[in-house]
Amino acid sequence: MKSKNLVKFVSAIVAVVVAMFFVVLLVAEPDTDMVARSPLLGQPAPAISSRTIEGDPFALERRKGSWVVLNFFNSTCVPCINEHPLLVDFADAESRRPDGAELYTIINDDNSESIRNFFDKNGGDWSKITDDNGAIAVAFGVARVPETWIIDPNGVVRLRITGELTEGLLGRQVDLLREDFSS
């Protein structure tokens, strides 16, 4: 092949690749879903153990047999404060079910005193788990709060919700997962 033809050939390939990039950019949907991807989905939940703010031991793998919802929380984070009433409603609804999910708050970069004051003021009698050095956050790949994770009774991570919860989202997702799990 003469060098002139080779230049044309390579230029054509480069043009096609650039055009394909533009097509991908134009066609790609923005990733705005609250239900987020994670390599942990479908995998056994990380083996985390810590203590509640009351000092009781907590080990996630001992919660097998129940649906578990972990909510990563900081009492100064505005979306966390905004979604709190929805979590209170969710916990209330789940407590009335025989197979109700267990809700746990994972404290993210906050102190027990602030957490205790916040929950005294805003309600929520579920356990609050301390996360020294952010080990639980790293185990789940949580960089920002709030984040909410759902773990099935087999201890498998089923869903990750990033950002502030919307009305009814958590209850709907847990119900859908329950149906899927029992079928």
Add this chain to the structure above:
Amino acid sequence: MFLLAGVLLVFGANRGGGPKTQQERIDSLTSNLACPTCSGESVFESRAVAAEAIRSEVARQVAAGLRTDEEILGFIEQRFGGQVLLVPRADGLDSLVWALPVAVAVFSLFMLFSAFAKWRDNRPSAPSNDDELIVARALDERES
């Protein structure tokens, strides 16, 4: 010159740095991890909460001594995604990051040499016998 540069490059790349202390391992690992909540900062540099948490986890795993550096990076990558690695991996689709610049450089050099070769071929060459004959005839005609 190129050969010497190549030999030095290979020697430098393979030269062992000796055993690292735990702190050196932690610093080296966290320098290769991007802070997931900052822009353009490594976990080593950042004081963000997420970066502090990752730094603590790296320190914990290094102290435990159960994982190699590669395994620790893999653990963090599995949690936070491939974007947490400041140095892309050299396998799968990521390998394009390394291969494409080399391919472009090789292609550019090839095109450059082709162009030079073409220019060399187009240089005016020494006059042929026919050319000399024509010039001689023209000179004769002018003199006569």
